[in-house]
Amino acid sequence: MEAIITATELADDLTGPNPPVLLDVRWQLTTQGGTAFDGRADYTAGHLPGAVYVDLDTELAGAPGERGRHPLPDLGAFGAAMRRAGVSADRPVVVYDGGHGWAAARAWWLLRWTGHPDVRVLDGGLPSWEGALSTDAAEPDEGDFEPAPGAVESLDADGAAALARAGVLLDARAGERYRGEVEPIDRVGGHIPGAVSAPTTENVGPDGRFLSAGELSDRFKALGASEAAPVGVYCGSGVSGAHEVLALAVAGIPAALYVGSWSEWSADPSRPVAVGPDPR
Structure with missing residues (x-):
């Protein structure tokens, strides 16, 4: 399975029989104590149609502490966040961010580590997308993904x-x-x-x-x-x-x-x- 997908390939897949779930993980690290901005404002201003916003700091990581600034999240909370976003085991997932690629890669790695078989990152992030954007908050059907950690090292x-x-x-x-x-x-x-x-x-x-x-x-x-x-x-x-x-x-x-x-x-x-x- 390919790890990345181009905007052209994604546009084609979205019109196919099993379109991917889209996760918007826009995030940016600052040097002020390691805090990050809230990407929800960017999501609200415009996102890929049907994409669900996922917060890196609260849904793709645990609380900062002895295990680091972005330790592994609680698996129950992570699974609930993914199901809320519509993630299911039998449906592909495409993750994107604002173009840096780091946050999208974090979501990609976590989903792979917890056993999802088909996850790709949009190469170039949102700036690579030439289609229309949406300002409507997506409300997908609940997914069925259950994290099973250890699928990758x-x-x-x-x-x-x-x-x-x-x-x-x-x-x-x-x-x-x-x-x-x-x-x-x-x-x-x-x-x-x-x-x-x-x-x-x-x-x-x-x-x-x-x-x-x-x-x-x-x-x-x-x-x-x-x-x-x-x-x-x-x-x-x-x-x-x-x-x-x-x-x-x-x-x-x-x-x-x-x-x-x-x-x-x-x-x-x-x-x-x-x-x-x-x-x-």
């Missing part, structure tokens, strides 16, 4: 540390945060020892769309990531890291996500921190 802190030693652990944050030169959100800058800097922003072109599968494959192989060894990804709080996992999927490389990411790792002073451009 995830990592905890110990697993991430082990993978950095025995496989390939990619750090999806900006290079300056990886090197420890700046840290606008978390307790301390730097990276997990052994992790390789791989900013997720380099997986897309100027228009916000992913590079081709071949270009992504070449990029990740140059970083040491391929199907030959286990690959994991982390970021600040498990959002942009999901976008890197999505890029790896486009390249045909399976990867596990460390959901707690740097916000969990760096909160524990006993965990080692590396700084500078060298992985170790």
Whole structure:
């Protein structure tokens, strides 16, 4: 199953016999304590016809704490949110955001991790859509999706540390945060020892769309990531890291996500921190 879908392909699918459920996950991280704006206002102003708004902070993540700024959500609450949005096991899902791709990727990863068999991200997000938008709040029929976690791999802190030693652990944050030169959100800058800097922003072109599968494959192989060894990804709080996992999927490389990411790792002073451009 493809991980992304173009706006043209989506327009065709929406007129087919089993049109996808559309989830609008517009969200944006700020550097003021890690808070985020409420995307409902953008949704109300215009969204894909039939799309349901899903809030990343409250429906795709648990409360911030020791497990990070965006830990895994309570599965009961997540399942209820997905069913409210019309998500069912036998119906495809397409997720989009405002074009950054990070929030949509978080929803994509969670649905995959909880066992949904057919989820794709709209490549380029809402800006790629050339059709009409709607201002009507969607009211879909209740879905039947029941989360069954573990369908794809995830990592905890110990697993991430082990993978950095025995496989390939990619750090999806900006290079300056990886090197420890700046840290606008978390307790301390730097990276997990052994992790390789791989900013997720380099997986897309100027228009916000992913590079081709071949270009992504070449990029990740140059970083040491391929199907030959286990690959994991982390970021600040498990959002942009999901976008890197999505890029790896486009390249045909399976990867596990460390959901707690740097916000969990760096909160524990006993965990080692590396700084500078060298992985170790």
